[in-house]
Amino acid sequence: MDLREEVIKIGKELVTQGLVVSTWGNISVKNGDRSFFITPSGMEYQLLEPNDLVLIDLDGNILEGHRKPSSEMPLHLAFYQHRSDITAVVHTHSIYASAYSVARKPIPPLIEDMAQVIGGSVEVAPYALPGTRNLAQNAIKALGNKGAVLLANHGVVGVGYSLQEAYKACLLVEKTAHIGISAQLLGQAVVLTEDEVDWMRKAYLLTYGQK
Numbered sequence: 001m002d003l004r005e006e007v008i009k010i011g012k013e014l015v016t017q018g019l020v021v022s023t024w025g026n027i028s029v030k031n032g033d034r035s036f037f038i039t040p041s042g043m044e045y046q047l048l049e050p051n052d053l054v055l056i057d058l059d060g061n062i063l064e065g066h067r068k069p070s071s072e073m074p075l076h077l078a079f080y081q082h083r084s085d086i087t088a089v090v091h092t093h094s095i096y097a098s099a100y101s102v103a104r105k106p107i108p109p110l111i112e113d114m115a116q117v118i119g120g121s122v123e124v125a126p127y128a129l130p131g132t133r134n135l136a137q138n139a140i141k142a143l144g145n146k147g148a149v150l151l152a153n154h155g156v157v158g159v160g161y162s163l164q165e166a167y168k169a170c171l172l173v174e175k176t177a178h179i180g181i182s183a184q185l186l187g188q189a190v191v192l193t194e195d196e197v198d199w200m201r202k203a204y205l206l207t208y209g210q211k
């Protein structure tokens with residue numbers, strides 16, 4: 001499937017899975033080593049066509065496209081500049097994860113699938129206004145080498161080695177936030193230990209699936 005079609009497919013899934021409402025959130029994917037496709041600003045995912053996506057180089061210049069890129073383009077750009085290992089970035093405003101971002105509390109590694117894909121707790125980047133370089137810098141610092149980060153009072157960014165992986169990171173962050181809040185209502189949320197998380201993360205990266 002064409003990369004741009006894959007982006008549109010995931011955009012529609014963000015809406016149907018309830019990770020974003022209407023036109024919010026944004027998605028990008030690397031196109032070779034030196035550029036990435038990103039969703040346009042303020043357009044309904046259901047109506048997107050491949051040529052609505054905008055191609056940006058790693059200095060932030062528009063290479064192709066007739067639309068205005070997502071207002072969070074600087075965030076995506078900063079992620080690709082600082083994490084050469086990732087090829088996709090998905091940003092959502094999902095509800096339970098956003099609750100943690102409003103409480104300014106990291107989402108701990110509470111459940112195995114999330115521990116494998118994220119590699120530890122999802123930290124909260126200090127608040128900065130949307131679309132700003134400050135937001136991008138805060139997010140990069142809080143992301144570290146993990147698979148996702150929370151933006152204070154805003155939402156989630158998931159990254160990955162493929163679009164599916166970045167999307168999966170967002171789904172698992174939301175699932176874990178929901179579990180965390182539910183477990184606390186039951187009395188306690190026991191966090192996996194660092195050793196357990198490290199073991200699972202390594203196993204996931206090295207041997208999980210058809211490797």
Ligand SMILES: [Zn+2]
Nearest residue numbers: 025091154155
């Ligand atoms: Zn946002």
